[in-house]
Amino acid sequence: MSRARLSLWWFIGTLVFALLLMLVPLPHVLDPFKPYWPALVLLYWALESGDARINLGLAFVLGVCADMLNGVLLGEQALRLCVLAFIALRFRSRLRFFPMWQQTLAVLALLVNDRFLLLIVRAFAGEATPPALWWASPFVSAALWPFLFLLLDDLRMRLRLQ
C-alpha cells in the first residue's frame, strides 16, 4: 500500500521537478538550447505507464500549471502538452518497443511538431517570428532523451516503484 503511495509521489515529484527545471535559468548563451523538460517527463510517463497514469486531463492540468508559472499565455502549454500526450498515447504500443535510436527519432518528431504548434499559437497572439536558433531546442531535447529515459527507468527499478 505504501509502495503504491510512494510511487504516486515519485510520479508527481518528477512532474513538479520538470516544471522547476523549466524555470531554472541557464547562462545566457545556452538559453535557446534549453530542453522542454515538462514534455520530456510527460513523454516518459506516457510511454512507461500509459493511460493508467497519463491522460489528456492530466496533460492539460500540467500545461496550465506551467503556463501559470511561465506567465506567457494561459492555455498555450496546455494545448501543446495535450497534443503531445495524445500522440504519445495513441502510438504508445509501438513506441515502447522501438529500439532506442528509433524512439529518439520519434521523440524528436514529436517535439518539432510541438515547436510548430507553439509557432502557430505565437503567430495568432501577434508575436514576432523567432530566430533560427530557436529551433535548436527540440534537437537538444531529443539528444537528451535516451539518457533521461534510462535514468528515470533505472531509478524506478532501483526504488522498485510502479
Added chain:
Amino acid sequence: MPLAREESSPLFAGTAAGTLRLIFYLAMAMVLMVLDHRNGWLWRMRYATSIVIEPVYRLASLPSEGLRAASVAFADRRMLTDQNQQLREDLLLANAKLNRMQAVAQQNQRLKELLDTQRSLNLRVQMARVIGIDFGAYSHRMMINAGARDGVKTGQPVIDSHGVMGQVIDVLPNSSTVMLVTDPDHAIPVVDARTGLRTVAYGSRAGDQLTLPNIPIAQDVQVGDKLLTSGLGGRFPEGFPVGEIRSVAPSATGMFLEAHAIPSADLDRTDEVLILHDLAEPAGPPPPSPSAGPPSDEAPAPASSAPKVPLPSSFKPASPASTGVPQT
C-alpha cells in the same frame, strides 16, 4: 494490468472517444488562450495563486544564486583584490563627480523653481534584486523581488547604473515582472543627445538591441550617438541613457533611415536594479488644480525618507508657485 489494457487498445488504436476528448481539451485550451489574450486572466489568476507561485520562483532561482555565491567563494584572492581596487577607483571618481555636480544641481534646482517646472535631479528609487527565472528563450522579461507590498505599481520604470532597463508590466504581492526595452512589444520615446532629434526606439525582433525604424531621411544620425529618454509619453522620466547607435542605414522602403542601437543597461548581467518612483511629467497641459502635480518629491533634502511622500507632495506644488509668482 497494463498488458490487459493494451489488448483492448490494438496497435493502431483509434477510438472515437479519445479523439473527442482531445478535441474537447484543445477547445478548452483555445478558449483559455483567447480569454487570456483579451482580458488578461492569467495575471489575475497568478495574483490569486501567488502564495504558491512565488515560493516556486524563489526555489527555481536558488541554483543561479548558489552559483553566484560559489563564484564569490571560490574566486581567487587576486581577482577580488583587483575588483576591489577597481571599485575603489570608481567610487573615488564618482564621488569627485558628485561633488562637482552638487553645486550645479542646487543651481539647477533654483532655476527650475524659478521656471516653476516640476522636475528635480533627486531620484526617488527603490532597490530590488533580480530573481533568476527563465521565461523561455527570447522572452525579454525578468522577475524582480519587489512587489505590490513594497509599493511597486505597473508602469514604473526600472533602471540600472548604466541606463533604462524597462518597465514593470505585472505585479505580484512580493515580486513583479519587468519588460525589457529590447522586447519587440516595447517602445520608448528617445532623444538623440547630440542633435536633439526625437524619435521612438522599439525593441528588436532579432537579438538584444533596439531599433529606430522611422528617422526622417534628412536627419543627422551617426554611429555612436547616445540616446536619452525624452520624457514624452508620460512613462519614462527625461534624461536617462537608453542606448548607443551602432548602425544607420536606409530602411527597406527607402522612406526613412533605420538605426540600430545597443541598450546602455546591462540587461543580462545586472542582479540589482532600481525602480524609479518619479514618474515623468504627464503628457498634455497640466491640470488646473494646484494639488495635482506629479508625485515626485521636490523637497531639497535628499530623499532618504521615502515612505513619507504623500505629505510633501500634497502641499509642495503650492510653495514653488508662491515663491515663483512674486518674483515674476
